[in-house]
Amino acid sequence: MTLPPSRLSAGKQTAAFLSSILSSPPPPDLLIFFAAALSFLIIVKNPFSTPPPRLNLRRRSSLPPQAMSRSHPPRSTLVFSSPESLSDWLKPRLPPGALASWGSSPGTKTVNNLWIELSKGEISLFISSPSRDWQSEAAAGVQVDDQPTIPLRAVNVAIVKIRNRRGALLVESHQLLSDGTVRQRGRPLSEKMRPGETVEDAAWRAVEEELGIAASGSVKIVPDSYVVRVEEKASVSYPGLPARYILHSIEARVESLPEEGEFSTEEMGEGEEELSIGSAVFVRKHFWKWIDDYDDNSAPCALFSSSIDVV
Structure with missing residues (x-):
């Protein structure tokens, strides 16, 4: 089986790493194939890889952002x-x-x-x-109600x-x-x-x-x-x-x-x-x-x- 160049390169790197930690490495061809498959799974399943963009299905407004603010009571x-x-x-x-x-x-x-x-x-x-300045009137001695x-x-x-x-x-x-x-x-x-x-x-x-x-x-x-x-x-x-x-x-x-x-x-x-x-x-x-x-x-x-x- 012939692997694509990019996958083969990744497989060789992984194979070298596996050979360094194994006392009796398996045959080279089998090791490269196993390492390439492992690299492919890592690339596909990487949870930190960028997810595909999601479609925004919300209706696009023709008004500026300040017009889109929601009304709230005081x-x-x-x-x-x-x-x-x-x-x-x-x-x-x-x-x-x-x-x-x-x-x-x-x-x-x-x-x-x-x-x-x-x-x-x-x-x-x-x-x-x-509307009236009640504090000022009281300070001036003007009789005011509550x-x-x-x-x-x-x-x-x-x-x-x-x-x-x-x-x-x-x-x-x-x-x-x-x-x-x-x-x-x-x-x-x-x-x-x-x-x-x-x-x-x-x-x-x-x-x-x-x-x-x-x-x-x-x-x-x-x-x-x-x-x-x-x-x-x-x-x-x-x-x-x-x-x-x-x-x-x-x-x-x-x-x-x-x-x-x-x-x-x-x-x-x-x-x-x-x-x-x-x-x-x-x-x-x-x-x-x-x-x-x-x-x-x-x-x-x-x-x-x-x-x-x-x-």
Whole structure:
């Protein structure tokens, strides 16, 4: 039998080593064959040899790394066992009459809605710093009550800016709520992010739940379109409750949408949990339209800034 040169060379080296440790070595040909076979097994079975590369089957994202960070609530977020315990905690901490307006004023939601958001991890509720300098006032001799605790609702929002072929932006003009009231919106498609969800995942979910279109193969994220900013303002859904919005904005192309005019879609992601809690308000229907020259940072077109409160 004739061995390949590389294997033969390795076999001779191993044979020389075996001959040095054996008192009566076997015949040379048999020794070389045995040594070559041993060398081959060592090469193949070497546990320290570099393994073959594994295929990465994860979907490649078109967004930058910072957009792929998962949404997590602040460590100091508050937890409540029931809507009643949340209501009892909020009442002395909100402006007089604010809590009573929740669910009764058009376009507002109830304390049950807020509790559901907390339970799902869609928002965080924690104590923010007081707006007044209570320590300085006390040091100056000003009579002050106990330092108040100001609740703050924090939410990560994925905003999906969808444009048609002529560049017009898709905007939700208004919503029909479960109590029969209509809430004005005037902003692009947006969705509260869930714990552990990326911006891209939330965008796909928003398309499926609010536009009724399967995201797989229908949604294409525009590269280098990711922008994030933070806004703090009073909540539209919960009057008197300050809110901090971490706005994650991306642009996308979505197939199967009407290219012009106005249209409506049924909400696919809300209702069951809200109905089980009772007296919670949820979205039944979305109404959409295409607009030109939209700028969410400009004063004349403050539709987005004034009504950014997300369901």
